[in-house]
Every structure is written in C-alpha cells, then in structure tokens.
Amino acid sequence: MSEFDVAVIGGGPAGTHASLAAASTGLSVALFDDDPSAGGQFDRALRCELASSKVSTFFAHSVWAVTGAYRIDAVGPQGPVHCTSRALIVASGTTERVVPFEGWTTPGVIGLAAARILLNSQGLLPGRSTLVAGCGPLLAAVAAKTLENGGKVEAIADLAGTADWVRTLPAMAARPDLLLQALKWWRTIRRAGTPRYGRHSVVRVEPASEYLRATLAPCDASGLPLNAHRTTVLADCIVVGHGFTPATEITRLLRAEHRYSRGAGGWIAVADQDGRTSRTLLYVAGDAAGIVGAAASATCAMLTGLACAFDLGAADPSRLKRRMESLRGAQRRAVRYGHAMAALMAPSAAHADSIPPGTIVCRCEDVTRAEIDAACDAGAHDMNQLKAWTRCGMGPCQGRTCGDIAGELLMRRVGAPSREAVGYFSARMPLRPVTIEALTGDFNYDDIPIPQAAPL
Amino acid sequence: MSTLRQPSGRPFDVAVIGGGVMGCTVALFLARGGMRVALIERDGLCRSASGVNAGTLTLHMTRAALIPYAMHGWQMWMEAEHWLGSSVLATPAPGLSLAFTLPERDLLRVRATARREHGAKIDLLERDAAVAIEPGLNAAVLEAAFSATDGFASASLTGRAYHVALRAAGVQIFERTAAARIEQTNGHYRVHGPETQAAPIRIDARRLVMAGGVWLEPLFAMLDIRVQVKTLVNQLIVTERMPPVMRSVLSIANGLLSMKQFANGTVLIGGGWQGIGDRLRGPVETIPENLTGNLRLAQYVLPALKKARVTRIWLGLESETADAMPMVGALPGRNDAWVIGCVHSGYTSGPYIGKLLAQTMLGETTELPLFDPARLIAGAPEFSHREWTQ
Numbered sequence: 001m002s003e004f005d006v007a008v009i010g011g012g013p014a015g016t017h018a019s020l021a022a023a024s025t026g027l028s029v030a031l032f033d034d035d036p037s038a039g040g041q042f043d044r045a046l047r048c049e050l051a052s053s054k055v056s057t058f059f060a061h062s063v064w065a066v067t068g069a070y071r072i073d074a075v076g077p078q079g080p081v082h083c084t085s086r087a088l089i090v091a092s093g094t095t096e097r098v099v100p101f102e103g104w105t106t107p108g109v110i111g112l113a114a115a116r117i118l119l120n121s122q123g124l125l126p127g128r129s130t131l132v133a134g135c136g137p138l139l140a141a142v143a144a145k146t147l148e149n150g151g152k153v154e155a156i157a158d159l160a161g162t163a164d165w166v167r168t169l170p171a172m173a174a175r176p177d178l179l180l181q182a183l184k185w186w187r188t189i190r191r192a193g194t195p196r197y198g199r200h201s202v203v204r205v206e207p208a209s210e211y212l213r214a215t216l217a218p219c220d221a222s223g224l225p226l227n228a229h230r231t232t233v234l235a236d237c238i239v240v241g242h243g244f245t246p247a248t249e250i251t252r253l254l255r256a257e258h259r260y261s262r263g264a265g266g267w268i269a270v271a272d273q274d275g276r277t278s279r280t281l282l283y284v285a286g287d288a289a290g291i292v293g294a295a296a297s298a299t300c301a302m303l304t305g306l307a308c309a310f311d312l313g314a315a316d317p318s319r320l321k322r323r324m325e326s327l328r329g330a331q332r333r334a335v336r337y338g339h340a341m342a343a344l345m346a347p348s349a350a351h352a353d354s355i356p357p358g359t360i361v362c363r364c365e366d367v368t369r370a371e372i373d374a375a376c377d378a379g380a381h382d383m384n385q386l387k388a389w390t391r392c393g394m395g396p397c398q399g400r401t402c403g404d405i406a407g408e409l410l411m412r413r414v415g416a417p418s419r420e421a422v423g424y425f426s427a428r429m430p431l432r433p434v435t436i437e438a439l440t441g442d443f444n445y446d447d448i449p450i451p452q453a454a455p456l
Numbered sequence: 457m458s459t460l461r462q463p464s465g466r467p468f469d470v471a472v473i474g475g476g477v478m479g480c481t482v483a484l485f486l487a488r489g490g491m492r493v494a495l496i497e498r499d500g501l502c503r504s505a506s507g508v509n510a511g512t513l514t515l516h517m518t519r520a521a522l523i524p525y526a527m528h529g530w531q532m533w534m535e536a537e538h539w540l541g542s543s544v545l546a547t548p549a550p551g552l553s554l555a556f557t558l559p560e561r562d563l564l565r566v567r568a569t570a571r572r573e574h575g576a577k578i579d580l581l582e583r584d585a586a587v588a589i590e591p592g593l594n595a596a597v598l599e600a601a602f603s604a605t606d607g608f609a610s611a612s613l614t615g616r617a618y619h620v621a622l623r624a625a626g627v628q629i630f631e632r633t634a635a636a637r638i639e640q641t642n643g644h645y646r647v648h649g650p651e652t653q654a655a656p657i658r659i660d661a662r663r664l665v666m667a668g669g670v671w672l673e674p675l676f677a678m679l680d681i682r683v684q685v686k687t688l689v690n691q692l693i694v695t696e697r698m699p700p701v702m703r704s705v706l707s708i709a710n711g712l713l714s715m716k717q718f719a720n721g722t723v724l725i726g727g728g729w730q731g732i733g734d735r736l737r738g739p740v741e742t743i744p745e746n747l748t749g750n751l752r753l754a755q756y757v758l759p760a761l762k763k764a765r766v767t768r769i770w771l772g773l774e775s776e777t778a779d780a781m782p783m784v785g786a787l788p789g790r791n792d793a794w795v796i797g798c799v800h801s802g803y804t805s806g807p808y809i810g811k812l813l814a815q816t817m818l819g820e821t822t823e824l825p826l827f828d829p830a831r832l833i834a835g836a837p838e839f840s841h842r843e844w845t846q
Contacts, residue, residue: 067741082744255740379619381631385500388507388612396696396767426770429742433696433765440752440762445556445596448752449745454711454728455780455800456520456567 004030004056006308007072007085009063009250011038013294014286014301015091016046019055021305022089025314030083032058032074034432064430066250069281075438087281087308090251091301092288094244094265095400098134099223099351100359100369103205104240108212112138112241116145125151127237131214133157133202134241136345137182137293142239143194144185153194154235157216159223159242160344161199171340174333178295201225201354205238214238223351243345245404246288252427256282260419262346263339264290266404267424273331274307274324275300283308291345292338299331352408361409362402364395372406376413382423386410396433399425467644468494468628470817471661473635473675475499476506477803478796479667480618481810482817484540487625489818494659495627496647498634498671502615505669508772509803510692510726511611512714513546515576515603516553516707519800520567521781523574524824525812529805530605540807541624542617544609549716550589550704551606552581554757555599564709568601578603590704592760606705608716608724611803633657638664638678645793663792663817670735670775672783672797679790682834683783685798688774689733690726691742691750695764697721706757713753723764725754731771739771776800777832784813785826788833795829 008019011033019031031038031050036059038050050057058076065073070088074081096111098104110126112134118124119142129152132143143153172179189196197216203225204215211234217225223242245266248258257270257278268290275283285304286297303324310320355361357370367390375389383406386392392406393399399406403425410422468491472483475497483495495501513533518526532539533546553568555561568578579602586600587593622629630649637648645664649657668675673685698721706715713727729750733739747769755761775798777783782799796813799805815822 065742065744067744071744073744375616378616379623379629380500380616382500384503385615388503389616391612394612394768396765398768429769430766433767435762436695436751436755436764436766437762439748439766440755441748443752443756445756448756449749450708450710450753451712451729452710453563454517456570 002030002083004028004083004085005312006030006087006089007032007070007083008089008091009066009072010091010093010286010288011035011057011059012091012093012286012297013043013046014093014288014297015089016050017298017301018089018091018283018285018305018308020049020053021302022309023053023055025306025309025320027309027312027314029055030058030072030085031055032061032063032072034060034062036060062432062434064432064434066253066431075434080438080441087283087312089275089283089285089304089308090288091285092247092250094287094291095247097242097245097347097404098240099242099347099405100355100361101201101203101205102356102359105360105363106205106207106212108236109205109238109240112142112239113244115142115239119145119149123149125149126239127235128152129154129235130237130239131155131157131202131233131235132239133214133216135159136241136243137341138241140182140185140189144188147188147192147194153189153192155216155233156189156194156196157200157202158196158198159201159219164344168340168344171336175295175337178337197231200231202238202240203230203354208234211236212238222348224354242351243347244287244291246290247400248288249398249400249427249431251277251282251284252424253429253431254279254282258424261290263342265342265346267419273303275304276307276311281308281311291342292335293341296331296334296338299327299334303327303331347404347408349408349412352405352412355405355409361405362392362395362399364397364401365391367392367402369409372409373413376410380410381414381416383407383410383425384423387425393425398428467660467662468492469661470494470663470665471496471645471647471659472665472667473647474667474669474671474797475501475629475631476504476667476669477502477614477806478669478799478810479665480622481807482665482667482796482814483627484618484622484625485811485814486817487622487627489814493627494630494661495622496630496633496635496659498632500615500631501618501622501629505772505774506803506806507612507615508692508770509611509690509774510714510724511544511609511803512705512716512726512801513607513609513804514551514705514707514714514801515571515578515605516551516601517711517714517801518571518804519780520570520574522800522805523571523576525805525808526801527575527605528808530607532807532811533609533804534607536617540617541621544611544613544617545719546607546609547719548607551603551707552586552590552704553601553707553709554586554593554597555709556594556596556756557598560709561599564599564601567709576603577605590702590706592702592758594757594759608705608718609803610718630657630659635675635678664794665813666787666793666795667797669797670773672775672795674735679787679793681787681790683829683832684778686776686778687733687735688728688776689731689739690772690774691729691731691746692770692772693725693747693750693754693766694768695723695761696767698723698764701760701764702758708753708757713750713757715754715758722767723761725750727753733771733773735773739773742769742771779832782809782827783829783832784809785816785828788830
C-alpha cells in the first residue's frame, strides 16, 4: 500500500492547482481522476506543469471508496489500487442541474456542460442544429463555440433577462479578462444572427420527424413559465442546463458538517476560506466547495494546497504564510467575479414548481414528480425517508442528478422552512459503480475469511 | 409528523419508544385494541434496522428456538395488505442454505435438524437437486438445505407502510424525537424529548413500551435498569439492475451470507459481515477486508455476479442481548413497563412478536410465550413475569 502526505481527488483546475501547491512545499501528493489526463479541457500549460512536478498522478482511476483517515480505493486500467494519506483534498467538481420539464429525458437533450466538453476537448458539435437553453455564462460559451466550429444555433433561451446580466457587470469588472471573453462570445452570436429569448424557459421537448421540437415560454424571474405566447424551435439537439450543484458525496460520506447555500449552488461542506472542513485534515477545493467558476477555483485551490501543507507542518511555515497572503488579493477578485456568475445560475426554489406531475425527476429509477408528491403527502418529511419510500436517488447515480430537485420539491410540498430542514441523501459507497470482479480479484474459497457461525 | 408538541389533558394509555418494526407493530395492535398510543422515534419510522436490513424472510438464518415465531412472521409479511393495509413487496421464493466443504456439510445437517425440531420444513438436497432449483449455483456445492418458507421483502418500504397504517389507527407519531429522560410521576410515565428543542416535548402515558433496538441500553438507563445490549454493524451491498441471475434466496451453512434478486433486477448481498459503527455515531464505514470477503463469498456461490456492478453499500445496526435471545415482556420491578427487542434476524418475526406483546398487554391469551427480560437484568428481583402483568 502506498502512503502519501496528501491525496487529492479530482484533476480539474482546482485539484491540479491544489496538488501543485502542496507538492511545491515538499509534500508527497497523489492526484486521482476519472479522466485520462489533467485539467480536462481547460488548460494545456497546467497539464505540462503537472507532468513536470513531483505529484504522483492516478489518471483514468475511478475512486470508489474513501474511508478511515484516510484510505482511498480506486479502480484503474490495471485493476484495483489503494493508498493512504495523512490529509485529503476533495476537488470533485460539480454536477450539472437540469430542472426537469416535459420531455427532458428524450434522446438528443444534453447538458450544457456535456456540450462544452464535446466542443472543447473533442471538437465535436452537439448536433447539426442546436437550441441552447438554461442559464449562466455557459449559454454564450456553448453557443459561440458551436458557431465557431461551423454549427448552427437555432436560438438561445436564457432564464435571465438583459437586466439580470447588467446587474452583474460591476462584479464582472473585477476580472476584465473574463468579461472581455464573454463579450467576444456574444459578438460571435450576434454576428450569426442567432435569436436570444431572454426570460424564457423550455417547457417541452418532443420528437418531430428527424428533429426535436422545443416549446419555449416566457417565464418570471424564478423560472416559472407564464401563461403567454409560446415559441417553438426545431433543432436536432437541445442543450440545456440550469447551473451546477457542488459534488459533496465524499465530504458527506466522511460525515463532515454541511450547510445549504442557494448562492453556492446547493449543499456545501462548512469550510473556512482556505477549504478546511469540520473534519481534521479534510479539505474542499474548487467548485465542490461552492460554485465559484474555474478562475476562482484555481486561486482558492492553491490556497487550499498551501493551507494543507501548513497544517501538516511543512518546512518554513512563515514563508508558506507569506505565499498565502500574496494570493489573497487575486482570490478576492476572482471570488467576486465567480459569485456574480454563480448568482446567475443559483436555483430559484419556485423553479421546481414548474415540473409537471407526470415528468420523471429521478432518471435512474424513473420516479416522477407525482410519486414524490404522494410520498410527501404520506408522511415522508426528510430526504432519506423520501429515498426509501420512492427509490428516488437509489440508482447508479446515487442521487447526484435528482437530489437537488427532489430536495426542492420535498421542502415546498411539506412546507419546510429550509432545505436544511429536509436534509440530504446519505452518501453511500461506492462513489462510482464498480464491478464485483474488480473488488474480488483471484481467490480460492479457502481464502475467504468467513466469520464465526451465527448462533443457532 | 405530529403537530401536537405537548399533549395536554389526559395522558396517553401507552407511550411506545422506538419506531422500528417491533415498536410500530405493538403501537398498531394496541391502538386497534382501543388504546390511545404515542409512538416516539428518534429518526423517522423504520429508518434504522427495520428499514435498511436485507429484507430476507428466511428460516435458514433464524435461531432454532425462534422458528415458530419466524414462520408466523413470514405469513404476516406475505399477507401484509390484510393487516397492515399495504405491501412491502414480500415475495415467496425457495430458500437454499449451502455447504461447499465437509465441515460445512456437517454444520448444515446439524442446523437443519435443530430447525426441523422446532417446526421448520427443511429438506437436505444433493448437489443436482439444488442446482435444479438454482441453476446459477456454483457446481462445487456439496449439499443444500431447502425450505419453501423463504423469500424477501423490500425493507425500505416498511416505514411508509406503517406510517399510513398507524395514522389510520389513530396513533400519535412523534418522529425526530429522541427520548432524553423518563420520569415517573402521579402514576404515569413522562417521556421528555430532546433537551435542546425550543418547544420542549413531554409525553405522559400510563404504560411504557421500550422498543429502541440498539438504543435500548441507554433507554433502560433512564429507568435505572442495567442491561447490556450489543450493537452489530451489518454490511449490505446491492448491485445495479441486471437480467435474471437467480430465483431463490441463498445463504450458507453458517449463516454469513444472504442473497436474492428483486423484481427490479438488483441483487442484494448481506449476511452480517461487520463494519465500523456504534449506537452513538451510527454506522460509520465498511472494513475493506470484510467488503472483499462478503463479495468473494457471493461471487463464489453465484459466479454470474462477477460482472455485476455494485451501486450501493451500507451498514445497518442490529441489537443483540448477552444470550442472543430476544427480550420481550414486562420489565421486572416496574409497573406497566415493557420491552420488545433484540430478536435475532428480527425482521422476519417482527410483526408476529410485536402482535404477541400487544395481545399480552391487552390481556388476551397468546399462542406462543414471550421472552422474559428478567434473565438479562443485572440485580433484577426474582419475580415472575405474571406478577407484573396482571
């Protein structure tokens, strides 16, 4: 079994920066990620920096268990591996939120984040013609990239109105580079003549010969469709996303303290500005700690890596402190920008009210809104009761996709004062589905340490 | 959940502390027998052992002396619509307990014989007969014990079924209310809710039933009764949906495996391999060696499981007394106070044993005896059970 000072789970910008920062202080660091290489689609330079660092990387390794303080179990191309570490940094990123609407599970409807990965890392168009819908800065990013790659964008349906965007300008000015990038995207979109429907949401998607027909409705500030003129758009791919929820499975599994923050995208581990959670030597970094976007993630994650090194007693603590203080200004600016973007994607509680009764909320187990409502009416008052009574969140995704929406529905149906009052799905191992043979390996019957017989 | 935070006026006829299968069943039958019942549960109904267990309804893992209770309990689960009002998807299936080595075969024979003596219809089968019942079985099996009284339920649905039934019967349910203190005043018991709550909960009742599972030990301490209750931390593993790979309920001779495939295609693997946890922290985490061991055993028994993907692993707390036999009956030295719990593999026999205690408390005669807790209570006066119940 390998031993490390620090294990980092998640090789996006946050996990990579945290790993590099911790390793730069002389600590041994293991970095795990499902993907075959670091930094995903974001940053080639970062990938090179990581390759030339002393960080031990475990790419294409799917972490399925985190136990003790701390043991990490993963399955990689060569089979199961495990290691122990003194400290653990969780940089597991986010799950995209889609507030269900009629037909959202139709093939051809994909997430904004998935579309972005197709475009950026594989250069693939999500479809020949695309409708881009939902909220947040990814709308413009995905639409512009689709156009640049020669695709057709039929329309953009944005939950936010122009006024909502204008309100974020002062905060966006904190990062002029990113503001400029956004303006470039919008210029590309305007040049292509793509119509943008502000304060509009997709209320239905249905197959129409070789296309999908999407129905758009004007909506109020919370995303609730208004009873007004509907617009239909034909496209062969509907890209839709309503922001992101921090991926907290690992910190929940390790029973760190959590709180609900609508602005941060949902449930987050309680943590200080450097990512220290309520549990000793357990840290959160990046969007998993609360949605702040890639730019702020990177700076905050460096601080987390350094804070972790400081807590582990790395050499020259006063120099470490100075390095941390030198990052504070950049952290403040990046976080200010990140929070403004997060606010555009923050879920509005009333948005879930728009989900029709017959619409599926939990895709793994085919649980509809009506079934969730019925369980609430039968006396389910917290998320784990709801899960047990309906199977919502019991499938292979473990509620990553439906948990946030189910929480909104439960809170509103039973009249609970807050999301805290209804709680969250207990996290369970495995963090990713894992085959039995990957865990059992080669063995003989006699090798199985069968415990003492139960009493007769 | 009840909105009645502090019941005024007359006390309840009975307060049941602990909303698992045992407590819920006692509460249900007492309410149907005409009592005003308060049911007090620290979490949600049937969210601990009663809701997270493997749902195995078997005689192969039941202690021999509990066989008659388990057979009645099995029947009750299969007919849950009739007495509970809704189903927990109880499904009969052939039950096979397996032996792969000679010592296991000897154990299998001894155990089958003991269970038969207590009324179980268990036959010993040669390899071919066992494989005929379960074609996916590893052909290395030497011998199997077969029982037609076997099957499984979806334990996670238990809380929902009882919730509806209890409310219909007029039971006042206090969920998320951990009993913090019990007083005896003016001839009744007063149960205090959590001390931290802004609006304190006090529930007065003439009778008290302790049904707190692994939390029985601290509950007893509130009445100055010392009983040791051991906490088992049982590991459970479920796969994703897969095509049919088995049609029976499988276990092994020594009881350390249970396996069945539900109608939705998921295969649930249990058997009581231990994880880390206790009653203070709840279930904490699995022990890697035990996880691998349990899965190896499951895969050995049913080789088709090799390619299955595990989707969820969890732990459930089970209570056990010093002699691993139940505690069900009147508490010695206390008027109108009762206990029910620590029934080995208690999910199967739970409804029946709960009904027996309710019948006893209502003064009815019962078909089978209870399990006098006096034997377990340190320094208990040597009174027979009847002196306190009549």
